[in-house]
Amino acid sequence: MVIIFTNCSTNEKQNLNEVISTQKKIENLNSITEITSFLKPKIQTFNIDPSIDTLIKCEKGTVLYLPKDLFNLNKVSKENHLVQIKITEYSSISDFIGGNLTTLSDDKILETAGMLNLSATVNNKSLSINKGKEYAIYFPKTDTIKKMTLFYGSKDSTERVNWDLAPTIKKEELKPQLLKNYKIGLSSYGFESTNDKVKRNIKKSIQTISQYFSKNFQVSKIINKEFYENQYSVFIKIQIDSSGKVNNISNYKSTIVTSEMEKKISDFLYQMPPIDIETSINEFSVVFSGFLDVDKKEYNKQFKEKYSSFRNQAITKIDKGELNYYILTATKLGWINCDRFWNTSEEKIDFIVKVKSPNDTKVIITFNEIKSVMQGEKQMDKVIFKNIPINKEIKVIGISYSNGLPTMGVGNTITDNNEFELSSFNQFSLEELEIELNKIN
DSSP, rough: OOOOEEEETTTOOOOOOOOOOOOOOOOOOOHHHHHHHHHHHOOEEEEOOTSSEEEETTSOOEEEEOOOTOOOOSOOSSOOOOOEEEEEESSSSSHHHHHOOOEEEEEEEEEEEEEEEEEEEEEEEOOOTTTOOOOEEEEEOOSSSOEEEEEEEOOOOOOOOOEEOOOOOOOOGGOHHHEEEEEEEEBBTTTOOOSSOOEEEESSSSHHHHHHHHOOOOOOOOHHHHHHHHTOOEEEEEEOOOSSSSSEEEEEEEEEOHHHHHHHHHHHHHSSSEEESSSSEEEEEEHHHEEEEEHHHHHHHHHHHHHHHHHHHHHSSOOOOGGOOEEEESOOEEEEEEEOOOOOSSSEEEEEEEOGGGGGGGGEEEESSOOEEEEEEEETTEEEEOOOOOOOOOEEEEEEEEETTTEEEEEEEEEESOOOOOOOOOOOOOOHHHHHHOEEE
């Protein structure tokens, strides 16, 4: 096997990459768009031979392994053997603002370890990944404990990117010994959180709610398979009484599933033993969805074997201090995110920020606890951030412009039901603004 290493920080002749910067010198600012245009990270461009394995190392530490024959070249000229790869890395507050990015999967908050936008072309014709092929992405780790996974992004009507959890295991590629069965699982947003010291258990038991559900909720194999293959989900709000018993259930969102199935889930929740929850909150959200139950230990072994030769050669080219990565595999190009859901038990509120000129001000919030960035909705003289957990320490960041130069205001507060007014803005040059933003990380 041959691997070509390309590194965007080197000028060696044998490396075929070319770095293109989209940053421009801007003077006399007249809009927020001009500020975000400056803050957008540069595009890094690499020209690679698609017939051999390639390792690309990007400026901010992201590494990509592109195996040979990854791309579908059926519709392009055979004369041009080089594929142009364009990569934009997003890892800082200024990057996120420049890319108009947030860390949301629908209304659920994500903690990110980094984002990419990735494309592949030949003679300006876009390429796709060959069916059954995948490539590896190495995101630099900042935390050795947290487990991250892959999300794919797509732009909505407001040009913001929404992130969807990528399937991590493709059933058509599973070895028979890995497959166990299809199951309907419960994800308990609010009940259980990896950040909580106390797990939400069944009273007088070491079982968590999810574990209890998995063991005791029984439906036919056909229904389990239907849930997985059709990506069915049922979202339910439940209330519990002072003893921990479920006393009220309301279905507030679901995909197309039968009323009998929804009733079966509701009946199960009503008969569930009391829940041991040490909180004053009595309303929670839960979601039921289908998943493919596999032998994770065997799957991880299979994955390691698949990339062992790649890892061994990569180590010889990567500094020892940079060998700590989240390693994910992807089957798509476009928007890629290394994330995890931030499951918190706190009540969700609409957090309101008041600014003098919201139409000329970009307002975001970041959480002290995790790496995440939210954008709000402008209403009159206010910016509203929806479904934000209460009692969280945050920074409110406002960016505007005055007399042709950027201005920025930063306020520290805790999320609650009171309006927060951001009124003090300081003037910066564009370069200074970028530096100040990234001190916030």
